[in-house]
Amino acid sequence: METSKPVVLVLTDGSGHLDAGRLDRTAEVLAGAGARPAATFFGRMADRDLYRAILAGEAETFRALVDEIATILAGEAIDYVAADAVEGFNPGHDVCRLLVNAALARLHDRDGRDLPNLEFPLEAVALRRQSSTREGIELHLDTGAFDRKLRAVDNYPELTEEADRLRAVHGLTSFSVERLTPVDYHLDISECSEQPPAYERWGTERVKSGYYKTVLRFKEHVEPLARQLAA
Template sequence: MAGSEQGWWQGKKAALVVAHPGHELRVHHWMENARPLVLVLTDGSGHLGAGRLDRTAAVLAGAGASPSANFFGKMPDRELYRAILAGEMETFRALADEIATILANEEIDYVAADAVEGFNPGHDVCRLLVNAALARLRGRNGRDLPNLEFPLEAATLKRQTRGGIELHLDAGALDRKLKAVDNYPELTEEADRLRAAHGMASFGVERLTPVDYLLDVSDCCEQPPAYERWGEERVKSGYYTTVLRFREHVEPIARRLAKRVIV
């Protein structure tokens, strides 16, 4: 195994929760070591495209991870964004409850999931669902599971790192990771963009950091977030009809989930 500054997680039962198939590539070597149960919120179909769950299933198999039988592409991407715009709290409460139930039934010891970065509202809402699920577990049985996040856009997160996981990939681990990326053609453009923004060296370090913001995400990303600016451009071009906004659509979901974390 490549280097790690913290070993508390080794031998523990892990879960990985991601908004879209393909996010698992960001923590590929961690998956090889942790062999997590993987929950995927959407099918990766985007606005009008086809899903890519089969690609992610292949990545998981190669890394020794396991897809959740009941939470692997719960909805199309466009259905998630529609629910965010509509503020469908029953949908989000049900999803958080389902995640909590899976974590309890599978006797998971710690969880890793997408970070709130303000890059994609689906990523941010996925994190809110995980935080709500873990809060409900604490309320139900007193279990306080370690809760880790990892960046999808940034090279690193500007948040606390103590108690997290940091892996420095050796040549073999990096080669396996890059081959997994190359075998996921739907994400070639995104991978190229990350290489250009952060350099190839960024693929050789995986950092999973403790989450400390729970359901208060008011200061977790720049305002307005990137997706609002892109949304405004796409509304002008006629691609979208409505701009999905952090303060108007995402933050209210966090507040409403916080009101019902103990059931």
């Protein structure tokens, strides 16, 4: 973000199962890196509303989001788009990727623009995805940039648990490399992560414990949404 000074779209408010979001904290991080939040697409919905829409198969809700993203991209001087990778870890992240891919296709159909489409991993150290092109971006942070990134993480207490888990799994040095990998799978994400994805296993456990009422599943909820957006 420090290098490219991007306009940043944020799908949900980060509230999770709680009532309070954390957009103010995110805005602080963006400001510190010189990035700019999108005026009309910054915490577009609450997390619980996103999951409800996925479970209910609300195709029109997601088509409207695709239109919004495409309109924002059309109105900006964009060189490339970077967004979540499909990792099967968080269904919200995977659906965000579907929306971006569909919006870029819509932009091409409407305006004839083809923007480079890149993804970044959140759970994996690096994506092992096969791609028809090797073009991408890889940044090895110098000491100053690495320190600024770690300070930004430490100043975002709502993500402390996530950051500590990633440090334990991948090591602190994994934070020192930024990789953006080309996306060429469009809306067919059936081979992008293990099946069943991790979020199904966790959802099953949480339903058993009474925390959730329904398990959000790839075959029943996410893959049908991908087909609807492709249509």
